[in-house]
Amino acid sequence: MEKFITDKIQDEAIKDLGELVGIASYNGPAEPKAPFGKGPKAALDKAMELATNLGFKTHEDPDGYYGYADIGEGKETFGIVGHLDEVPAGNIDDWTVDPYKLTIKDDKLFGRGTQDDKGPTIAAIYAIKAILDKGYKFNKKIRVIFGTDEEILWRCLAEYNKKEDPIDLGIAPDAEFPLIYAEKGLQQSYLTGPGSTELNLDLENAFNAVPGKAVYNGPKQAEVLAALKKYDFAADQKDGEIEVHGKSVHAMNAPEGTNAVVRLAMALADVFPDIKVLQFLRAFGEDANATNLLGDVSDEVSGKLTFNISSLKITPEESRMQIDMRIPVKIDHDQLIKQVSDAVGKYGMKYENFDYVAPLYVPTDSELVKTLMQTYQDLTGDTESKPAISGGATFARTMHNCVAFGGMLPTTPDFMHQANENWSKADMLKAMEIFAEAIYRLCV
Ligand SMILES: [Zn+2]
Known part of the structure; x- marks a missing residue:
């Protein structure tokens, strides 16, 4: 040479x-x-x-x-x-x-x-x-x-x-x-649904990271704490606040993290059974490949879909979440989005595009x-x-x-x-x- x-x-x-x-x-x-x-x-x-x-x-x-x-x-x-x-x-x-x-x-x-x-x-x-x-x-x-x-x-x-x-x-x-x-492929989106007067939540985080903590200062703290305990989720309470602990990682590695927002939402779902978005999050569970929601989404080249839920907001008017999906290169984008829309529709929720970068x-x-x-x-x-x-x-x-x-x-x-x-x-x-x-x- x-x-x-x-x-x-x-x-x-x-x-x-x-x-x-x-x-x-x-x-x-x-x-x-x-x-x-x-x-x-x-x-x-x-x-x-x-x-x-x-x-x-x-x-x-x-x-x-x-x-x-x-x-x-x-x-x-x-x-x-x-x-x-x-x-x-x-x-x-x-x-x-x-x-x-x-x-x-x-x-x-x-x-x-x-x-x-x-x-x-x-x-x-x-x-x-x-x-x-x-x-x-x-x-x-x-x-x-x-x-x-x-x-x-x-x-x-x-x-x-x-x-x-x-x-x-x-x-x-x-x-x-x-x-x-x-x-x-990189898809960032919102999921929106009905609001609630029972509970106000404002858990804001960046799209592209698994939230490492979630703070709850709303009503029924004893019940919420008991529910967290039932699931064996790490949390502590002081000064009228519960802090749920997770592990923050980049959204592309979401399955390796522990999502504190999802953990808090799963516990809240037990305490507030009428709030749809919480029911959705409990069903979604701690599964950052979204298998519970969508089944297996993967290809032989780039592996599994990752699906990170990074924020949760509940007001009397609406509920809203940010999601960050990393989509395997051979998966059809439009069809996947339709599948997500249909799946969240069962909880009265809607899919809303924010930003998409093709694979x-x-x-x-x-x-x-x-x-x-x-x-x-x-x-x-x-x-x-x-x-x-x-x-x-x-x-x-x-x-x-x-x-x-x-x-x-x-x-x-x-x-x-x-x-x-x-x-x-x-x-x-x-x-x-x-x-x-x-x-x-x-x-x-
Ligand atoms: Zn560079």
Whole structure:
């Protein structure tokens, strides 16, 4: 195999990475032509400048949502989808270096965005440059797409898909090697039903986490406590409040958590038998695969449906819950929604859509996955790591025939979204070599 990445190439990549790390690019108030604020826009402008200097033909969306850099010619387009926005530094006292100045210490590159996702994006661009430096020509158009709203709502790529032609195949270097070829569909919704004057509840939580506690300060506390005890649910009572204890995990792993809201609701259902939503929750039970409600919903590729109920509100006017479903890639979405609607209808409740993100699925016997896996194995000798499925979400699913590929090695410590975010020079070099070889095999 040819060696594409020289010290000089990596040093140049690190210099450009430093320019991007120097721009704090977390989400801020919208401004004209900067829908996600000054920071993401400034990082986008800088990336356009850097790519232009490397010989790419760049285009920045006139409304400031995204940009891209093209090189090479061909019928097909190979996309590399990264992002330039980042999460804020958080508590600055937790950092030993300036998060917005690239600092090299112990052969590690410190700074916000070095792992997520400025580092891998720059690594991929310089992998392309390394192939060109060797005198090769591409047989496809290669397009590096820069998102600026990955950490919030992905509005950048929604806009891209409205305005631009789809890619034919591609990678999103925003996760871990070897690759993620399947990501479950993500459906967030409300279930609503009749209200009640007997009981007022307001248990608010984020959609995407299993609630780890639920506080009850309503009537009939002794009965509620007895019911919790009957079910053997951990809870304690003080100052006129009952606190039910659960275990919070990310919604994509809901079956591994303990849902305190559902536990409280099951106990309340014994004490307030006339409230429909509570009857529903008792029937649903502690089953975050929703088997009681829907039967077995699973496929051989991505496993079981997960179904997280994260909030419960009861007012005289209505009852309302938030749900987060991670849907196996081969399950028909519309049919599943109809099944949920019918099932909750039996309790006088209605299904209401909030947000849906379609699944990612590129079969493991496709040319793309086979080539990327082979490249990864050839360059690392790691034949143990398998193509992965995930309940989470990367930009790969916004594009046609696209998988998440790198930039972190399985052995790279994960500093994404954390203080002292850093990427070792050695791991960056390995990622660049893998990217270069993969692009060479797919596009030369
Ligand atoms: Zn990211």
